[in-house]
Amino acid sequence: MQANEWSLIIFTTVMQMAVGSFVILGGVHFFATRRYGDQAADALSDRALLAIGPVVILAMLVTFLHLGNPLNAPQAISNLGSSWLSREVALAVVFTIGGAIFALMQWRKISTLTVRSTVGLVVAAIGLLLVWAMAQVYLLPTVPAWNSPATIVTFFITTLLLGSLAVGSAFVITYQYLRSKGTLPNTDTQFDILSTTLRWIVLISLVLLGIQFVVIPLYLANLAEQGSEAALASISLILDEGGALFALRLILLFVGAGIFSIFMYRTATSENRTHITGYLAFSAFAFVLISEILGRFLFYESMMRIGL
Amino acid sequence: MANKLGFYFNATVCTGCKACQVACKDKSDLPVGVNWRRVAEYTGGEWVTNPDGTCEQNVFAYYTSIACNHCTNPICVEVCPTQAMHQREDGIVMVEESKCIGCRYCEWACPYGAPQFNEEVGVMTKCNFCHDYLDEGKSPACVAACPSRALFFGEIDELRAEHGEIAEIAPLPPADITEPNLVIQPHHNAKSIGSTSGKLINPEEV
Numbered sequence: 411m412q413a414n415e416w417s418l419i420i421f422t423t424v425m426q427m428a429v430g431s432f433v434i435l436g437g438v439h440f441f442a443t444r445r446y447g448d449q450a451a452d453a454l455s456d457r458a459l460l461a462i463g464p465v466v467i468l469a470m471l472v473t474f475l476h477l478g479n480p481l482n483a484p485q486a487i488s489n490l491g492s493s494w495l496s497r498e499v500a501l502a503v504v505f506t507i508g509g510a511i512f513a514l515m516q517w518r519k520i521s522t523l524t525v526r527s528t529v530g531l532v533v534a535a536i537g538l539l540l541v542w543a544m545a546q547v548y549l550l551p552t553v554p555a556w557n558s559p560a561t562i563v564t565f566f567i568t569t570l571l572l573g574s575l576a577v578g579s580a581f582v583i584t585y586q587y588l589r590s591k592g593t594l595p596n597t598d599t600q601f602d603i604l605s606t607t608l609r610w611i612v613l614i615s616l617v618l619l620g621i622q623f624v625v626i627p628l629y630l631a632n633l634a635e636q637g638s639e640a641a642l643a644s645i646s647l648i649l650d651e652g653g654a655l656f657a658l659r660l661i662l663l664f665v666g667a668g669i670f671s672i673f674m675y676r677t678a679t680s681e682n683r684t685h686i687t688g689y690l691a692f693s694a695f696a697f698v699l700i701s702e703i704l705g706r707f708l709f710y711e712s713m714m715r716i717g718l
Numbered sequence: 719m720a721n722k723l724g725f726y727f728n729a730t731v732c733t734g735c736k737a738c739q740v741a742c743k744d745k746s747d748l749p750v751g752v753n754w755r756r757v758a759e760y761t762g763g764e765w766v767t768n769p770d771g772t773c774e775q776n777v778f779a780y781y782t783s784i785a786c787n788h789c790t791n792p793i794c795v796e797v798c799p800t801q802a803m804h805q806r807e808d809g810i811v812m813v814e815e816s817k818c819i820g821c822r823y824c825e826w827a828c829p830y831g832a833p834q835f836n837e838e839v840g841v842m843t844k845c846n847f848c849h850d851y852l853d854e855g856k857s858p859a860c861v862a863a864c865p866s867r868a869l870f871f872g873e874i875d876e877l878r879a880e881h882g883e884i885a886e887i888a889p890l891p892p893a894d895i896t897e898p899n900l901v902i903q904p905h906h907n908a909k910s911i912g913s914t915s916g917k918l919i920n921p922e923e924v
Contacts, residue, residue, distance in 0.1 A: 478820020478840030485800035496799035552829040717829030717891030718924045
């Protein structure tokens with residue numbers, strides 16, 4: 411049995427990217443504020459923050475395509491007591507609304523920095539809880555390929571990796587755009603924020619890449635060890651039928667999060683090479699995004715249930 | 719909750735005629751692809767060479783008629799985000815179609831393939847134990863249709879007292895996941911769950 415569900419692939423990947431972007435952006439903003447003050451920190455991050463909005467709304471809308479009876483959709487939060495799917499839906503709605511409120515406050519500079527930071531922190535925590543709930547949905551005792559700690563770890567890697575690289579791309583694009591328009595306040599400071607952010611994003615990406623490349627073989631070995639008919643069929647779906655896609659996913663991940671990142675680490679500090687940094691940041695993001703979508707496709711493809 | 723309903727299936731007399739499956743389909747007017755009761759065909763065997771050079775086969779085959787087992791611990795009810803999937807006092811697990819969003823999550827979770835998606839109406843459907851027949855004092859359609867008297871229903875405690883407690887044989891899943899209200903009289907060739915000596919040969923039917 412296979413669950414080839416494009417709406418779920420898009421929803422889970424894109425929503426995780428949105429949560430990751432929100433969390434990483436929060437971290438970047440926190441450190442930039444401490445060093446340069448909140449006005450300087452806002453210049454690049456406010457636009458990046460607003461970009462998350464449409465992404466989340468797209469992800470939420472796509473989920474309706476998954477439903478056989480979308481008119482009943484509000485019923486989906488009726489079983490919070492025992493259904494992780496219910497909890498996932500509820501947390502996704504709360505994250506969307508909370509994120510919108512935070513973005514509005516940040517955009518219009520409503521209330522004080524402390525209040526805004528607190529709201530942002532709460533929304534980020536809800537986002538991370540959402541990713542946790544998303545993973546729990548798939549920990550079904552009847553589906554060996556999903557019922558693994560690797561599902562949780564991989565969902566969080568997707569979250570932080572795509573989030574980091576999306577923020578990196580958004581920062582470079584915003585920096586170049588504002589500089590070309592001549593509206594960038596204090597270019598030196600902004601470049602400092604940009605290059606420091608990019609260098610940290612590279613380091614985070616390399617660590618996550620390392621973890622992912624340890625988790626994948628451990629996961630496959632563990633699945634093989636279980637030896638049940640469903641587990642072995644899942645491995646075959648990943649390595650045999652999906653073998654080419656699986657290889658492509660690993661290569662794209664390695665090139666995007668590894669090689670492009672390392673080059674970006676070198677070019678990030680040189681102001682007259684920002685356009686190259688931009689290409690690298692965007693390529694790294696695009697490669698990893700495609701890799702993650704392929705990975706999620708294989709995740710759903712590998713669904714084999716025990717029993718009948 | 720005592721007095722839960724369950725099915726008893728006697729594999730030693732089942733001929734695999736699938737009258738139960740057809741009666742179920744007819745009674746509930748199920749569309750193509752939706753079969754609340756199904757008959758799994760499990761077969762295996764090989765050729766064995768004797769010391770004198772002759773060959774013998776040890777082929778086996780047996781049938782397992784399976785619908786919803788109206789489990790004590792129904793995973794479909796647990797995971798359903800809407801509470802459309804619910805369990806009545808008498809143990810019957812049913813879908814409240816006016817609440818179902820058709821997300822098919824119960825279909826992923828149930829190891830017996832009991833909840834099935836009806837494309838025409840966009841919601842999940844499943845065996846309802848012919849509760850309307852029960853109210854009229856009749857047997858469920860599948861039980862009434864069986865020409866071999868391989869299929870019975872009743873209060874699970876009584877079924878277990880009379881026929882034992884076996885609820886897992888290949889190709890069924892382990893019973894401890896959902897605690898099915900099912901009693902099986904195994905075929906003399908029955909293999910234990912997880913056995914690799916045979917295989918399900920009609921996967922497209924179940």
